Amino acid sequence: MIPVHPETDRRIDELKAGFPHAGSALLPALYLIQEEKGSIPEEAMVYVAEKIGVSPAFVAGVVSFYTLFHPRPVGRHHIQVCRTLPCALRGCGEILAHLSKRLGIKEGETTPDGRFSLVAVECLGACDTAPMMQINDQEHGHLDRAKVDAILESLR
Amino acid sequence: MAYEPLLLRNVGKPGSETIDVYLASGGYQGLRRVVKEFAPEKFVEEVKAAGLRGRGGAGFPTGMKWGFLPKTKDRPRYLCVNADESEPGTFKDRLLIEKDPHLVLEGIILSAFAIECHTAFFYIRGEFHTGYRTFAKAIEEARAKGFLGKNILGSGYDLDLILYRGAGAYICGEETALLESLEGKRGLPRIKPPFPAVVGLYGCPTIINNVETLANVTLIAERGASWYAGLGRPPKNTGPKLYCVSGHVKRPGVYEAPLGIPLMELIQERAGGLVHPDRPLKAVVPGGSSMRVLPATKCDVLMDFDSLIAAGSMLGSAGVIVMDSGTCMVWALLSLARFYAHESCGQCTPCREGTGWFVKVLERIERGEGRPGDVDLLIDVASRVEGNTICPFGEAIAWPVDSYARVFREEFEDHVAHGTCPIGATAAR
Amino acid sequence: MPDPTPPAPNAPDQVGILIDGRPVVVTKGATVLQAAETIGLEIPHYCYHPGLSIAGNCRMCLVEIEKMPKLQIGCATVASQGMVVQSTTERVRRTREGIMEFLLINHPLDCPICDQAGECRLQQYEAAYGAGFSRFTEEKVHFPKRVALGRHVVFDAERCIKCTCCIRFCDEVSGSHELGLFQRGDHSIIGTFPGRPLDDAYSGCTVDVCPVGALTLKEFRFKARVWFLKDVPSVCGGCARGCSVNLATYRNAIHRITPRVNMDVNRHWICDAGRLSHRALDERPRFESPRVRPAPGAGPAGGGPPPDVAHDRGIDAAADLLRAVKERAGAGGLAALVSARLTVEDLRLAVRALAETIGIPRLAVPPHEEGEDDHLLIRKDRTPNVRGAALVGPGAPHAGRVREILDDVTAGRVKGLVVVGEDPVGEGLLAAEAVRSLQALVVIDWWRSPTVEAAHVAIPSCGYGEFEGVFVSFEGRAQRARAALKPRGHVDPVWRILQDLGHRFGLAATYPSASAVFDEVAASVPAFAGLSYRALGSLGAALKVT
Numbered sequence A: 001m002i003p004v005h006p007e008t009d010r011r012i013d014e015l016k017a018g019f020p021h022a023g024s025a026l027l028p029a030l031y032l033i034q035e036e037k038g039s040i041p042e043e044a045m046v047y048v049a050e051k052i053g054v055s056p057a058f059v060a061g062v063v064s065f066y067t068l069f070h071p072r073p074v075g076r077h078h079i080q081v082c083r084t085l086p087c088a089l090r091g092c093g094e095i096l097a098h099l100s101k102r103l104g105i106k107e108g109e110t111t112p113d114g115r116f117s118l119v120a121v122e123c124l125g126a127c128d129t130a131p132m133m134q135i136n137d138q139e140h141g142h143l144d145r146a147k148v149d150a151i152l153e154s155l156r
Numbered sequence B: 001m002a003y004e005p006l007l008l009r010n011v012g013k014p015g016s017e018t019i020d021v022y023l024a025s026g027g028y029q030g031l032r033r034v035v036k037e038f039a040p041e042k043f044v045e046e047v048k049a050a051g052l053r054g055r056g057g058a059g060f061p062t063g064m065k066w067g068f069l070p071k072t073k074d075r076p077r078y079l080c081v082n083a084d085e086s087e088p089g090t091f092k093d094r095l096l097i098e099k100d101p102h103l104v105l106e107g108i109i110l111s112a113f114a115i116e117c118h119t120a121f122f123y124i125r126g127e128f129h130t131g132y133r134t135f136a137k138a139i140e141e142a143r144a145k146g147f148l149g150k151n152i153l154g155s156g157y158d159l160d161l162i163l164y165r166g167a168g169a170y171i172c173g174e175e176t177a178l179l180e181s182l183e184g185k186r187g188l189p190r191i192k193p194p195f196p197a198v199v200g201l202y203g204c205p206t207i208i209n210n211v212e213t214l215a216n217v218t219l220i221a222e223r224g225a226s227w228y229a230g231l232g233r234p235p236k237n238t239g240p241k242l243y244c245v246s247g248h249v250k251r252p253g254v255y256e257a258p259l260g261i262p263l264m265e266l267i268q269e270r271a272g273g274l275v276h277p278d279r280p281l282k283a284v285v286p287g288g289s290s291m292r293v294l295p296a297t298k299c300d301v302l303m304d305f306d307s308l309i310a311a312g313s314m315l316g317s318a319g320v321i322v323m324d325s326g327t328c329m330v331w332a333l334l335s336l337a338r339f340y341a342h343e344s345c346g347q348c349t350p351c352r353e354g355t356g357w358f359v360k361v362l363e364r365i366e367r368g369e370g371r372p373g374d375v376d377l378l379i380d381v382a383s384r385v386e387g388n389t390i391c392p393f394g395e396a397i398a399w400p401v402d403s404y405a406r407v408f409r410e411e412f413e414d415h416v417a418h419g420t421c422p423i424g425a426t427a428a429r
Numbered sequence C: 001m002p003d004p005t006p007p008a009p010n011a012p013d014q015v016g017i018l019i020d021g022r023p024v025v026v027t028k029g030a031t032v033l034q035a036a037e038t039i040g041l042e043i044p045h046y047c048y049h050p051g052l053s054i055a056g057n058c059r060m061c062l063v064e065i066e067k068m069p070k071l072q073i074g075c076a077t078v079a080s081q082g083m084v085v086q087s088t089t090e091r092v093r094r095t096r097e098g099i100m101e102f103l104l105i106n107h108p109l110d111c112p113i114c115d116q117a118g119e120c121r122l123q124q125y126e127a128a129y130g131a132g133f134s135r136f137t138e139e140k141v142h143f144p145k146r147v148a149l150g151r152h153v154v155f156d157a158e159r160c161i162k163c164t165c166c167i168r169f170c171d172e173v174s175g176s177h178e179l180g181l182f183q184r185g186d187h188s189i190i191g192t193f194p195g196r197p198l199d200d201a202y203s204g205c206t207v208d209v210c211p212v213g214a215l216t217l218k219e220f221r222f223k224a225r226v227w228f229l230k231d232v233p234s235v236c237g238g239c240a241r242g243c244s245v246n247l248a249t250y251r252n253a254i255h256r257i258t259p260r261v262n263m264d265v266n267r268h269w270i271c272d273a274g275r276l277s278h279r280a281l282d283e284r285p286r287f288e289s290p291r292v293r294p295a296p297g298a299g300p301a302g303g304g305p306p307p308d309v310a311h312d313r314g315i316d317a318a319a320d321l322l323r324a325v326k327e328r329a330g331a332g333g334l335a336a337l338v339s340a341r342l343t344v345e346d347l348r349l350a351v352r353a354l355a356e357t358i359g360i361p362r363l364a365v366p367p368h369e370e371g372e373d374d375h376l377l378i379r380k381d382r383t384p385n386v387r388g389a390a391l392v393g394p395g396a397p398h399a400g401r402v403r404e405i406l407d408d409v410t411a412g413r414v415k416g417l418v419v420v421g422e423d424p425v426g427e428g429l430l431a432a433e434a435v436r437s438l439q440a441l442v443v444i445d446w447w448r449s450p451t452v453e454a455a456h457v458a459i460p461s462c463g464y465g466e467f468e469g470v471f472v473s474f475e476g477r478a479q480r481a482r483a484a485l486k487p488r489g490h491v492d493p494v495w496r497i498l499q500d501l502g503h504r505f506g507l508a509a510t511y512p513s514a515s516a517v518f519d520e521v522a523a524s525v526p527a528f529a530g531l532s533y534r535a536l537g538s539l540g541a542a543l544k545v546t
Helices: A006-018 A022-037 A042-052 A056-065 A085-089 A092-103 A145-154 B019-024 B029-037 B040-050 B062-067 B092-099 B101-114 B129-144 B175-182 B211-223 B225-229 B263-270 B305-310 B329-343 B349-366 B374-385 B393-407 B409-418 C032-038 C090-105 C121-129 C165-172 C205-209 C279-283 C311-329 C344-357 C386-392 C399-411 C432-437 C450-454 C494-503 C514-524
Strands: A077-082 A116-121 A133-135 A138-140 B078-083 B119-124 B160-165 B206-210 B240-247 B253-258 B281-285 B319-324 C014-019 C022-027 C062-065 C084-086 C153-155 C179-182 C189-192 C215-217 C230-235 C244-250 C253-259 C334-338 C362-364 C416-420 C440-445 C457-460 C469-472 C477-481
Touching: A006 A022, A006 A042, A022 A042, A022 A056, A022 B160, A042 A056, A056 C179, A077 A092, A085 A092, A085 B240, A085 B319, A085 B329, A092 A116, A092 A145, B019 B101, B019 B129, B029 B101, B029 B211, B040 B062, B040 B101, B040 B211, B040 B225, B062 B206, B062 B211, B078 B101, B078 B175, B078 B211, B092 B101, B092 B129, B092 B211, B092 B240, B101 B119, B101 B129, B101 B160, B101 B211, B119 B129, B119 B175, B129 B160, B175 B206, B206 B211, B211 B225, B211 B240, B240 B263, B253 B263, B263 B281, B263 B319, B281 B329, B329 B349, B329 B393, B329 B409, B349 B374, B349 B393, B349 B409, B349 C090, B374 B393, B374 B409, B374 C090, B393 B409, C014 C032, C022 C032, C032 C084, C062 C090, C090 C121, C165 C179, C165 C205, C205 C215, C205 C253, C230 C477, C253 C279, C311 C334, C311 C416, C311 C440, C311 C457, C311 C494, C334 C344, C334 C399, C344 C362, C344 C386, C344 C416, C344 C469, C344 C494, C344 C514, C362 C399, C386 C469, C399 C432, C440 C450, C440 C494
Parallel strands: A077 A116, B078 B119, B078 B206, B119 B160, B240 B319, C014 C084, C334 C362, C334 C416, C416 C440, C440 C457
Antiparallel strands: A077 A133, A133 A138, B240 B253, B281 B319, C014 C022, C062 C084, C153 C215, C179 C189, C230 C244, C244 C253, C469 C477
16 A cells, blocks of 8 residues: 555655656656655655665755755645845844734744645745745735735635 | 846746747757757866855855766766755745755756766755755756656757755755755765765766756856856856845845955845844854854955855855844844754764853853853863864854854853853844 | 984884983874874874874864964874974863863863763863863853753763864764754864764764763763762674673673674774674563473473473483483484574584584574675674684574474474574474474573573573683684673583583583683694683784684
């Protein structure tokens, strides 16, 4: 019994065949698993370790190294506020505090209903729109409190 | 005479990311010309003659790097495109990827052709979702039109391009860490030698080039080396350059200019000057956060590789971060120190332990518990990191710590002595 | 005085370099660190280990190399002809001081309770290269301490310097891949995957390779300070591989066994079973003088502990019993089981005394095989001297011959059985009724095994670590096992007991020492020609066998 959908399993096989060395398929495979399951739990790590031909400890090491891989589920709307210098110069601290207050959670936490998680992240390479944030795969820049409120409203 | 953009020539046009718009503006003519008229080695010479220097941060001559590949062809060669743009203050590669991917793609195909590689990888940072989707589409379009795949333009040259997402690690922008990540591992930089040109991806000869560098290759293919070598500030600082301006300016954005534009022109004219009229310029980071900071008094400098080295900093990724007088430099350095501590891969002793130490000392100073000797300590510890690490991340943390603490020493000492920020700067926190 | 010039190489596969002005000639491919070793200069290092790949992450071995602007790591820089290396400049001094400082800022002050004290490179190098004080006054990074990574290995994550030697060992040598590196930056931590502990057969080697006290052996934790331990070089008796080991002794006990480097046998490693083989000395019941039961037929063999007697009385009693059987049933009524765990010297006397002098016609060697040969060191043959038995006698292990003898015991055809170093009763090969039917069960062994308990006469012999003797590995390498301990009571090595027994039947030879026995073997068995204890040295010698 594999812990992923047969379609995911098939796509991972395809990935392996598409690289000169199957080891390269690990990161894309982890993305596929996370896409399907929302996170990468332990049994999925064991599964993908066997698929790729590495040890589960190795996979856990890879998952824990990269910030975009989640061993535990994040909110349905994963709010990532950039906090590095260019955004800090344009007031990201205020944005982060405002979001924390609005959502009722601290940075690093998820709302009890699982809808929102809030993290401060490092430079997202969008410094011309500072202060900015990314929610799942959407970017929102030139933020102020009003804009943040409007975005949150649109996600309710 | 207004500057005619070369790299940004299509940006702003509707559908600029599509192959149709690209072709309509003369796209892929360079590729056609080169595969027909140039043997691969000859195009390497062309890029050497153009004087192109890498646009990722190191400024290493591109043609020379290509020349490091061994002559024997017993193992496959690889080209890896470094689209992991993560240097704070830098957002130029993203612009090209999202708005003119074919300019970059053509450069990739040309470069792969020149170094005789048949499989290339486009390593894009995981956070660039739009860029990933856009580039994937561009690859499909190029394949459909025969610019990618088997027997490109009937030349007999095959090239496969694999799109690969990073997963959130600044260190994967370091070329050997990128290779490790591509191989499916933690992104830990490798010790050099051996260099990637000899032992790279899967142990095979590999060239890693930045996105903007490759876009420049397209220009060289289109109009030739001697034309290119006349742009910018020849002979050693040639070509057009994309500058990213962020921070306390009215118009943060990407601006193209010949290499060597004066920094103040970039800030005042292109980026519209400082955003707060009553707060004069205080400091500028000229090349991404890893480069030494320049005080306002040292900003009368040309933005090319060698001029900035002479001024005590570097062009780096050309990420210009502008700070006005409302900025507390201790706070600014702390922000960067936290970035480096978060992104340190942890492999080697000085960086792993030093980055955390800097954060702790700066946090202590920030909250008013600084002690005499703290500033000297920061400078001394930075000197024990610099030069002693596996990869340039050591310099990337040591240079900011050293330069902020030295250039703004009075402010730092004041902060330590009085336990409060002398600026009283809170707006930007 | 002119600057020294780098030496010219002596051969085309060599290079000559200068290290701190001293000329060094090494084989091509050697690194600066290895070149320095050849002249007795230690370039300090943590993550380098000669048995593992190069990691280059500790940065402690940074040295100055002429013509290179940045310092280079000696562990990874290959020496090239004419290279000029400086390891004592101010730049290097300052860098080492810096590395030491970085390593210690988050390191816990555990020395008073840390097993590694006394053999810890942090201590050694801080004393040699460190500033001697810390400028770090912040809160250290905290990690779990005393994590059981597996059955034998305990991990203190705060002490770890992330050199990755342990991980490289599991990936490159044992192949278990059970250790991983998690997180990044100064929160990096090594560990195992949940539910998959570090339990391969070589887990203890991670403790050896760890340069600090992050990995400790559970069985050794807090047992003894290493500066009290005296290392006695020996060879492991756990299987036919014959790994070179060090027996660390203190107060007449072995506190730990560690591998001794022997590039021809075990390189830098031993298995966990071998590493812990000394525990049997404490765990198994011993006896300190011969035990003699009343005459046969005087009661069931298991009735109460027999009285202890002096050594000579024990030997006499054994001889009397055997003589009686021989007179009544003839020599054919006698048989012997002789172990391949015995030394060459023991086996030599077994043949001389039992077979040639007493005239026991059948001597069989029981095989002891378990599992399979693994990819690294462990042999399925769990005896250390099978080849010794084959070369010196009584012969290679033979299950069939053993079975024959034991069947004859059961059938009553064999009335007198001598068992040396074996436990057929405990292993279920010899049933209680069969034992009862014997008129003479003479047992020589180091522990009070079930066979010893059932014996009419049992003579205690030296256990592992208490005798001098030679084992011959499956590859034909003879190595010395050394006496590191004094046994309690009057306990002799097996060869001397057999010699004493032989004397009761007219054996003339009286060897003064195990060494003398070995010299005699060297003189008479062609495979051992030219050898002696001195010639075997500390790493042993390959026998002349095909």
